Amino acid sequence: MLKVPHVTSYLTEHFAEDAFGTLAGYEKKGGYAAARKALTEMAPGDVIELVKASGLQGRGGAGFNTGLKWSFMPADSDVPKYLVCNADESEPGSFKDRILLERSPHQLLEGILIAAYAVGACTTFIYIRGEYSFPADQVERAVAEAYDQGHLGPNVLGSGFRHDVVVHRGAGAYICGEETGLLESLEGKKGQPRKKPPFPAQVGAFGMPTTVNNVETFCHVPYIVNRGAEWFRGFGTEASPGTTLFGVSGHVVKPGLFELPLGTPLSEIVFEHAGGIAGGRKVKGVIPGGMSMPILPAGQLDVPMANESLRERGTMLGTGGIMVMDETTCMVRVGCVISYFFRDESCGQCTQCREGTGWLNKIMNRIERGAGQSEDLGVLLDIAAKMEGQTICAFADAAAWPVQGLLRHFRADFEEHVRLGRCPFTASFEL
Amino acid sequence: MISTGTRSKIEAEMERYPQKRGALLPALYLVQAEHGYVSSDTVRELAEIMGLHPVEVMEVVTFYNLFFDRPQPRHHASVCTNLPCSLRGARVLLAQLEEHVGSKVGEPTDDGRLVLGHEECLGACAFAPMMRVDDAYHEDLDLEHAKSILDALE
Ligand SMILES: Cc1cc2nc3c(=O)[nH]c(=O)nc-3n(C[C@H](O)[C@H](O)[C@H](O)COP(=O)(O)O)c2cc1C
Numbered sequence A: 001m002l003k004v005p006h007v008t009s010y011l012t013e014h015f016a017e018d019a020f021g022t023l024a025g026y027e028k029k030g031g032y033a034a035a036r037k038a039l040t041e042m043a044p045g046d047v048i049e050l051v052k053a054s055g056l057q058g059r060g061g062a063g064f065n066t067g068l069k070w071s072f073m074p075a076d077s078d079v080p081k082y083l084v085c086n087a088d089e090s091e092p093g094s095f096k097d098r099i100l101l102e103r104s105p106h107q108l109l110e111g112i113l114i115a116a117y118a119v120g121a122c123t124t125f126i127y128i129r130g131e132y133s134f135p136a137d138q139v140e141r142a143v144a145e146a147y148d149q150g151h152l153g154p155n156v157l158g159s160g161f162r163h164d165v166v167v168h169r170g171a172g173a174y175i176c177g178e179e180t181g182l183l184e185s186l187e188g189k190k191g192q193p194r195k196k197p198p199f200p201a202q203v204g205a206f207g208m209p210t211t212v213n214n215v216e217t218f219c220h221v222p223y224i225v226n227r228g229a230e231w232f233r234g235f236g237t238e239a240s241p242g243t244t245l246f247g248v249s250g251h252v253v254k255p256g257l258f259e260l261p262l263g264t265p266l267s268e269i270v271f272e273h274a275g276g277i278a279g280g281r282k283v284k285g286v287i288p289g290g291m292s293m294p295i296l297p298a299g300q301l302d303v304p305m306a307n308e309s310l311r312e313r314g315t316m317l318g319t320g321g322i323m324v325m326d327e328t329t330c331m332v333r334v335g336c337v338i339s340y341f342f343r344d345e346s347c348g349q350c351t352q353c354r355e356g357t358g359w360l361n362k363i364m365n366r367i368e369r370g371a372g373q374s375e376d377l378g379v380l381l382d383i384a385a386k387m388e389g390q391t392i393c394a395f396a397d398a399a400a401w402p403v404q405g406l407l408r409h410f411r412a413d414f415e416e417h418v419r420l421g422r423c424p425f426t427a428s429f430e431l
Numbered sequence B: 001m002i003s004t005g006t007r008s009k010i011e012a013e014m015e016r017y018p019q020k021r022g023a024l025l026p027a028l029y030l031v032q033a034e035h036g037y038v039s040s041d042t043v044r045e046l047a048e049i050m051g052l053h054p055v056e057v058m059e060v061v062t063f064y065n066l067f068f069d070r071p072q073p074r075h076h077a078s079v080c081t082n083l084p085c086s087l088r089g090a091r092v093l094l095a096q097l098e099e100h101v102g103s104k105v106g107e108p109t110d111d112g113r114l115v116l117g118h119e120e121c122l123g124a125c126a127f128a129p130m131m132r133v134d135d136a137y138h139e140d141l142d143l144e145h146a147k148s149i150l151d152a153l154e
């Protein structure tokens, strides 16, 4: 099936055309003009300043300012510097990077070239999750085309800049999406995250200065170079400029991908673009940004989808993966599914995370079975609090936040299970 | 034994990385494509080729879901059971497929044709329910369609 967003803007405008995935088709739409401009008319520092001025925030989950991140790379070092494209996309609810890889691999390569030039990287490693066989094939094909046409290699686009790209396939581990887990994996090791500092800009891949960015982040860059920071700021909010790809899943009429400005109200995405709740039912809760982000109840869907507003509601944009749950949904079952995932994927280095994720899952299951006790709710919150901010990487926080969100907004569901000694939601999705 | 053809592909991979060890994941994929899994003999052989200690290879084999340290059935069919897929009936589908093939999740069929599994999110959330059969995604599934995909496997 052709994976085309239901709503498009600049990033996905040509996604319905298969030719856009080829080098010739991409160039016909103006592709590689931005890379030509950056590599031949701009100094690396100017590119960084431009991207800083655009306010582009990373689309991999943390929302860090991209230009600022690039400026952390040492400018005057004589060691090799690397760029890494994070295409490990494994955050449940997220599938935008996959569509970008499948439909527009050259758009990604162009963004990579501009970024590589800006930070002075000699090689980019594109780390693609192992399950994405078809997307990785598309990227490999595009890389081969780019080498063939001199868009990669010793003299990129005739500019004198040298750049190589290595496509690296992961092998099935969520934690390799965390940037230092990814770097370990790239080096041929278990994907166990590193202690920071040092940050990757100092000591990254193979011990060298490295910048890690998400697939979508790179894809915005050519448009900023072509059309300018002011143009980019014409989309989105003051603090969160640009469009982004919202992936909507769950109980909606029209699940899919939607390219919309940051700051679009969540309710508009769910009820207008995604067609509202299937079967004429009512909405109960929505996870706004991938499974690590706390859920919002039906009454708070007016929130603009940008970090500055979502933070006020105790949650975050994350990867823009929106999961919609209707009124039949048992929120304890949701807790069981979420906590199982984190228990399964913890890399096990930190005690709080290894033990905490196990206990959260056990207690969730016990409550769902009807064997929960009234103290259990407090114990869940206590464990979650002890996992936050205590570990080598943010995975433990990501495991704690959804539990806190569920208990903040749907405590009654949990209390009802404990009181009745069974799950009262007979029409809910099956476990 | 790792064939000479695979061996030279592994050596070519080692050239692509600033340090040879970076080629370990690609090398394991190559070995697995040849043998179907990574045996302890292969681990030792690969370690030798790459200048690593066998345990450095073994711990990587066991860390990642897509590497296998024992012989596998001919096909892997895994249904995603993460939240977006579960909300759209993935767990019911998986139970029905268990019944259809006559084997539970994780237990290969008697003829060694197939093992059913469940996966965490595979990035197909809007096209749920879905399953990954070997390297291919099958999306927007219903029971009949899913059964026919499994029945067509040799
Ligand atoms: C547990 C965990 C998993 C992550 N998974 C991903 C991922 O799959 N893809 C991604 O781009 N970033 C992921 N990140 C964020 C990366 O660590 C990193 O911040 C990001 O790739 C930086 O790119 P950006 O600045 O362009 O957003 C993850 C972070 C954590 C803590």
Ligand code: SF4
Residues within 6 Å of the ligand: A175, A192, A193, A345, A346, A347, A348, A349, A350, A351, A353, A354, A391, A392, A393, A394, A395, A396
């Ligand atoms: S927080 Fe969890 S996933 Fe991250 S390093 Fe510690 S144990 Fe591993």
